[in-house]
Amino acid sequence: MLFGYEWDLSSPLAFAISILPILWIGLTVTIQATVLGFLVALGLGLVWAVLKAAPSRLISWPAKVITEFIRDTPLIVQLFFLYYVLPEYGIVLPAFLTGALGLGIQYSAYTSEVYRAGIEAVGPDQREAARALNFTPAHTFTHVVVPQAIPRIVPSMGNYLVSIMKDVPVLSVVTVLEVLNVAKIVGDRTFSYLVPLTMVGALYLIMTLVASAGVRLLDTWLPKQGIPLK
Amino acid sequence: MNDEPIIKFDKVIKRFGDLTVLRELDFTVKKGEKVSIIGPSGSGKSTVLRILMTLEGIDGGIVSVGGEPLWHEKGADGALVPASEAHLHKMRAQLGMVFQQFNLFPHMTVLRNITEAPVKVLGLSRKEARERGEELLELVGLADQAGKYPHQLSGGQQQRVGIARALAMRPSILLFDEPTSALDPELVGEVLNVIGKLAEEHDLTMLLVTHEMRFAREVSDRVCFFDQGRIREEGSPEELFTDPSEERTREFLQAILD
Numbered sequence: 381m382l383f384g385y386e387w388d389l390s391s392p393l394a395f396a397i398s399i400l401p402i403l404w405i406g407l408t409v410t411i412q413a414t415v416l417g418f419l420v421a422l423g424l425g426l427v428w429a430v431l432k433a434a435p436s437r438l439i440s441w442p443a444k445v446i447t448e449f450i451r452d453t454p455l456i457v458q459l460f461f462l463y464y465v466l467p468e469y470g471i472v473l474p475a476f477l478t479g480a481l482g483l484g485i486q487y488s489a490y491t492s493e494v495y496r497a498g499i500e501a502v503g504p505d506q507r508e509a510a511r512a513l514n515f516t517p518a519h520t521f522t523h524v525v526v527p528q529a530i531p532r533i534v535p536s537m538g539n540y541l542v543s544i545m546k547d548v549p550v551l552s553v554v555t556v557l558e559v560l561n562v563a564k565i566v567g568d569r570t571f572s573y574l575v576p577l578t579m580v581g582a583l584y585l586i587m588t589l590v591a592s593a594g595v596r597l598l599d600t601w602l603p604k605q606g607i608p609l610k
Numbered sequence: 611m612n613d614e615p616i617i618k619f620d621k622v623i624k625r626f627g628d629l630t631v632l633r634e635l636d637f638t639v640k641k642g643e644k645v646s647i648i649g650p651s652g653s654g655k656s657t658v659l660r661i662l663m664t665l666e667g668i669d670g671g672i673v674s675v676g677g678e679p680l681w682h683e684k685g686a687d688g689a690l691v692p693a694s695e696a697h698l699h700k701m702r703a704q705l706g707m708v709f710q711q712f713n714l715f716p717h718m719t720v721l722r723n724i725t726e727a728p729v730k731v732l733g734l735s736r737k738e739a740r741e742r743g744e745e746l747l748e749l750v751g752l753a754d755q756a757g758k759y760p761h762q763l764s765g766g767q768q769q770r771v772g773i774a775r776a777l778a779m780r781p782s783i784l785l786f787d788e789p790t791s792a793l794d795p796e797l798v799g800e801v802l803n804v805i806g807k808l809a810e811e812h813d814l815t816m817l818l819v820t821h822e823m824r825f826a827r828e829v830s831d832r833v834c835f836f837d838q839g840r841i842r843e844e845g846s847p848e849e850l851f852t853d854p855s856e857e858r859t860r861e862f863l864q865a866i867l868d
Contacts, residue, residue: 509713
């Protein structure tokens with residue numbers, strides 16, 4: 381029994397059906413961690429991108445060093461650090477929050493590069509035209525650069541969404557009860573791993589296919605007429 | 611016509627790294643005058659326009675537009691200090707530019723390309739800007755293309771949109787930076803027609819960097835031959851094209867007209 385649900389070991393199919401509600405609970409945690417981690421990655425990544433593009437090296441240099449550091453250290457080390465070291469300094473975060481933040485921070489280093497590339501792909505000719513028309517820098521950014529950068533950014537961000545989803549099982553090392561961790565507990569208790577782990581694989585396949593389709597849909601729906609994407 | 615120059619370059623120096631592009635350039639344009647700038651590539655022709663449009667700064671001298679320094683402003687003690695962005699913003703309102711590569715905004719329709727700046731910068735209502743934009747499209751012969759995107763137009767049509775877009779800001783000075791150099795030969799004529807019409811019917815001050823010698827001759831009040839960052843020779847189109855006094859001008863014209 382787990383989370384109040386009994387399992388039925390009479391046949392593989394019956395077992396699979398009986399643990400579905402249990403896995404569903406793990407799956408909701410996986411989805412929540414994915415969404416929160418992705419939002420953190422999108423927000424923080426934009427902050428890094430802006431800081432890295434700052435005219436002052438006093439600002440851009442530390443931002444570059446920090447993102448490089450984040451990229452070059454394993455997610456699992458960062459998670460251990462957040463979960464086991466921070467409490468020594470009085471900062472205690474719940475397991476779920478630690479995991480989602482860790483994921484978001486790790487991926488913010490990648491998304492910042494996507495933003496940078498997307499913004500830089502809008503050529504100087506566009507900025508010069510905007511300047512000649514006396515647009516303010518802010519208006520140039522929001523009405524000339526961003527609308528042309530978004531269609532370039534969306535596909536890469538979609539790929540990172542799927543990557544984040546697939547990295548969520550790593551959060552089990554800091555005791556987050558996401559879907560893989562739940563399936564493993566079911567296996568531990570029943571000494572039958574094949575069915576729960578296969579189901580995790582199948583559920584993941586469905587989720588990534590749905591997420592990819594969603595991103596593709598968003599990509600076709602986005603207005604990008606005439607924007608040179610290559 | 612006011613004799614006070616609307617544009618004045620006073621010993622202007624411009625460098626790109628080790629390369630000096632303008633060497634103490636003196637150059638004036640009177641209000642309403644149509645001036646063509648010709649010369650070999652690298653002679654600083656386009657740089658003159660880009661300095662006026664505030665796309666490039668200067669390394670020495672004074673540039674004045676409408677009697678006021680462009681790249682300088684009066685500091686607290688009355689001395690000239692480098693211009694602030696606010697000063698440049700104010701000065702830029704007098705100028706408009708047509709780019710060699712058109713530089714239209716690809717994500718906006720033709721009409722939106724023209725109305726965006728009047729609405730956001732001049733504060734016109736959408737309706738006013740739209741009516742004015744449609745008039746301008748009429749002027750450049752593209753009234754039926756308002757809803758299209760730039761990539762759906764030919765190069766010549768795109769450049770005419772570029773001209774309408776610059777005019778929509780009601781500049782008193784219009785700068786043309788090799789407006790037909792990126793066009794297929796058969797599309798050059800339609801753009802030159804529009805520029806010629808503007809030159810004839812409007813009291814705009816026009817500065818035209820071009821390789822179209824025949825057109826420069828027809829449309830301009832004065833032609834300046836640039837060479838190595840200075841004006842080597844200037845005069846009426848008749849003088850300059852039929853009887854240049856400088857050997858260097860003669861060589862250049864011969865090379866380009868052959």
